[in-house]
Amino acid sequence: MTRLSINTPRLISEINQLATFSDAPAPAVTRILYSDQDQAARVWLRQRILDAGLTMREDALGNLFARLIGSDPTLPAVGTGSHIDAIPHSGKYDGVVGVLGGLEAIRALQEAGIKPKRSIELVMFTAEEPTRFGIGCLGSRAMAGTLKPAELLAMTDSDGANLDDLRKGAGFTQSLDTVQLSPETYSSFIELHIEQGPRLERDKLQIGIVTSIAAPATLRVVLHGDGGHAGATLMPGRRDALVAASEIVQDVERAAHESGSPDAVATVGLLQVHPGAVNSIPSKVTLEIDIRDTRLDSRDGMVDRVLAKIEEVCERRKIGRDVEVLNRDDPCQSGPHIIKAAESVTQELGYSYKKLVSRAYHDTLFMAQLCPTAMIFVPSENGYSHRPEEYTTDEEIARGVEVLALTMAKLANE
Numbered sequence: 001m002t003r004l005s006i007n008t009p010r011l012i013s014e015i016n017q018l019a020t021f022s023d024a025p026a027p028a029v030t031r032i033l034y035s036d037q038d039q040a041a042r043v044w045l046r047q048r049i050l051d052a053g054l055t056m057r058e059d060a061l062g063n064l065f066a067r068l069i070g071s072d073p074t075l076p077a078v079g080t081g082s083h084i085d086a087i088p089h090s091g092k093y094d095g096v097v098g099v100l101g102g103l104e105a106i107r108a109l110q111e112a113g114i115k116p117k118r119s120i121e122l123v124m125f126t127a128e129e130p131t132r133f134g135i136g137c138l139g140s141r142a143m144a145g146t147l148k149p150a151e152l153l154a155m156t157d158s159d160g161a162n163l164d165d166l167r168k169g170a171g172f173t174q175s176l177d178t179v180q181l182s183p184e185t186y187s188s189f190i191e192l193h194i195e196q197g198p199r200l201e202r203d204k205l206q207i208g209i210v211t212s213i214a215a216p217a218t219l220r221v222v223l224h225g226d227g228g229h230a231g232a233t234l235m236p237g238r239r240d241a242l243v244a245a246s247e248i249v250q251d252v253e254r255a256a257h258e259s260g261s262p263d264a265v266a267t268v269g270l271l272q273v274h275p276g277a278v279n280s281i282p283s284k285v286t287l288e289i290d291i292r293d294t295r296l297d298s299r300d301g302m303v304d305r306v307l308a309k310i311e312e313v314c315e316r317r318k319i320g321r322d323v324e325v326l327n328r329d330d331p332c333q334s335g336p337h338i339i340k341a342a343e344s345v346t347q348e349l350g351y352s353y354k355k356l357v358s359r360a361y362h363d364t365l366f367m368a369q370l371c372p373t374a375m376i377f378v379p380s381e382n383g384y385s386h387r388p389e390e391y392t393t394d395e396e397i398a399r400g401v402e403v404l405a406l407t408m409a410k411l412a413n414e
């Protein structure tokens, strides 16, 4: 197998440059959709792509496409990519390794003089993280057609700003009807990503090949109780929204522990208390609940149990509630042919690897509705992610890029 030369210093320097576009002090990274830092990062990324001589376009949501034109540009392309938005106080590798690593993979092929038959396209997906609008993978959902323009137009963030104004303010003014892609766009899609878990490091393996992506669900619950003076309002008859929430939070954790499934996870990652004063009884509490499993029946069992618990607690405590299921997605299976391509490249390069499920979701979960997909993982130190200590070594990233590049070259010449 021809070895590729990956320009690791260039790639690592770019990862470090991109990390500076952040609303959090280093080593943390915060880069929220359509924020000033997000927009500055996009300006920086566009220049890298133009410097690589790729054909670039952006759609009505800000999904960015950078294409290396193949010798037969009429054929469906091979796609790769990931995201550059970052949740508050997270790390500099989540998503970025798939965008800048994808760009590096394409440059390595160009610099090796490899001209693929099919075009190879790098996608920077807008809003993979749920931070601003509560639902993750906005860009890839809309590309796959599972999120419709009418739903996008109805979206507002926690300050009441609506998505349509924000996207237009960021310069993306085309009609939202143009975001959905034809299933003919890509023949395959493969994403490079950090594992965001401990398995590769624990097993001392260099590469992970993803066979399926767990099924995510997100609930947003607003509880309405009775506020009042913490000193002058006696306990009988209180309708404290936070105490009701605390019963629900405990049961979210129990639902995962008692599911009987090793991949069941359930988390309350966001909880807002109103009015939020020590001497004022919480009258309103908003909580967002993240529930996942690789098995759909187990994931749905947990969601149904939590929804029933919310009703039971609120009835008993006479608490009002607005309950929204923001997303309740199916898991996806990687395409066997794409897995095989990545596996044969990894074997020929002599890298140690394992096949594994992805417990995190990714844009690949929705690209799988357009074409056969797979993912390549590189190790995460201590399994850390979504925290500033997120780390993957330069060599591990370069190996992932090399596997990605040669896998894409293989798929692009079919």
Ligand code: HGY
Pocket (backbone or CB within 6 Å): 128, 129, 130, 136, 359, 360, 361, 362
């Ligand atoms: O939450 C996730 O799985 C992804 O990192 N957005």
Ligand code: MN
Pocket (backbone or CB within 6 Å): 094, 129, 386
């Ligand atoms: Mn993430």
Ligand code: MN
Pocket (backbone or CB within 6 Å): 083, 094, 095, 128, 193, 362
């Ligand atoms: Mn990610």
